[in-house]
Amino acid sequence: MSDPAPRLDPVQLGAYFALIEVAGLLRHAVEQQLREAGNLSYVQFQLLARLGLDAPDGSARMTDLADGVVYSRSGLTYQAGLLEEAGLVVRAPAADDERGVTVTITDAGRALLEQVLPGHIEVVNSLLLQPLSPNDVETLARLLTPVRDHMRSAPPRSAAPRRRRGRS
Amino acid sequence: MSDPAPRLDPVQLGAYFALIEVAGLLRHAVEQQLREAGNLSYVQFQLLARLGLDAPDGSARMTDLADGVVYSRSGLTYQAGLLEEAGLVVRAPAADDERGVTVTITDAGRALLEQVLPGHIEVVNSLLLQPLSPNDVETLARLLTPVRDHMRSAPPRSAAPRRRRGRS
DNA sequence: TAGCAGTGCTTCAAATCCGAAGCAAGTAGA
DNA sequence: TCTACTTGCTTCGGATTTGAAGCACTGCTA
Secondary structure, eight states: OOOOOOOOOHHHHHHHHHHHHHHHHHHHHHHHHHHHHHSOOHHHHHHHHIIIIISTTSEEEHHHHHHHTTOOHHHHHHHHHHHHHTTSEEEEEOSSOTTOEEEEEOHHHHHHHHHHHHHHHHHHIIIIITTSOHHHHHHHHHHHHHHHHHHHHSOSSTTOOSOOOOOO | OOOSOOOOOHHHHHHHHHHHHHHHHHHHHHHHHHHHHHSOOHHHHHHHHIIIIISTTSEEEHHHHHHHTTOOHHHHHHHHHHHHHTTSEEEEEOSSOTTOEEEEEOHHHHHHHHHHHHHHHHHHIIIIITTSOHHHHHHHHHHHHHHHHHHHHOOGGGSSOOOOTTOO
16 A cells, blocks of 8 residues: 555657557558568568678577567477478587577578668668657667666566566 | 678667667556556557557557557457457547547546556656656667667668569 | 486477558549 | 449458477587
8 A cells, every 4th residue: 555656757758659650650651661662571681681781790599589589489399390391500519508599590591681781771761760860869779778687687476576476 | 782791880779779679668567557457458458558648639540650650450350359349449430431440448448547557657757767867868768769760761671562463 | 327407409388470462541633 | 212333341262470399500527
């Protein structure tokens, strides 16, 4: 009974809702562009981008990929399967750990990534960046980066070992 | 076109990726809380919130809801069906337009919304707002709001209204 | 070495999601 | 009024997503 008034300022609410909606709309638009340009889903693009742009040798373990992209393990397996079927990546058992799987981008994967990237960037530019000044963009990055780090470190699951719910 | 090499600054990329990841993680966390607190999906919660908090008389047309929430029409039909089945909303033909459908939140829906809201706000607070100063939050809202408006007004996805019959 | 818990990924069944097609009601132009 | 087009929503089929359960390999401990 002593719950402090769980309220949010209009400003806080505005930031929260705007964030969710902007991300949703942006993701939607990008997803459509990717579908048309290279028949890729957003997740597939993220995986290719992570392998082709971030990873130095073009490969990474499944778990690292799943952590980078906000995604379930089983979903990652599914998408990696699709990508492999399309010849864009290759899966092989990890060298040092036999139960791990290393995903590696192929030349075809890199080619598709290059093919899709310009349109992708254009969408991001025209939708997200255009109404912002360069200074605004920098501010946005400076504000969101610590939030991301905070979220990454926050335990999403075992955060509430407080009450028990009898329903399942 | 005249875009030579559409590249993005590291800063721009950082803002873009941080935005997507923050929204994804936040949505994930919120979704989990809502599922536990009231067995609601995020979309269902958004619909209830829009009806119970924003709408003056607790009702809205399907299309307005779909526009507010970033969602497909058919998905909205599905979710509205689930909500109606659970007794949280009621659907009825619109008064002025016979083909429209008006969705109205029920008392049970309002009750569930109240029940779920505190935890929801707590999650948003602890994940999104905590690492930001009040001033930061205000800045964030000020930056994102025009972006949202810009995206709403220029969606290329609905640029092609509907295909003619017999043409392909 | 055996036993056992932990980790990494996949499989499985079920839920959810979307686009296209379809249906019904409104609207404009003859 | 009639006809064609538009709009609002639902239905349908198929693709995607998820948590739980399962399988295989590691690492720890005795």
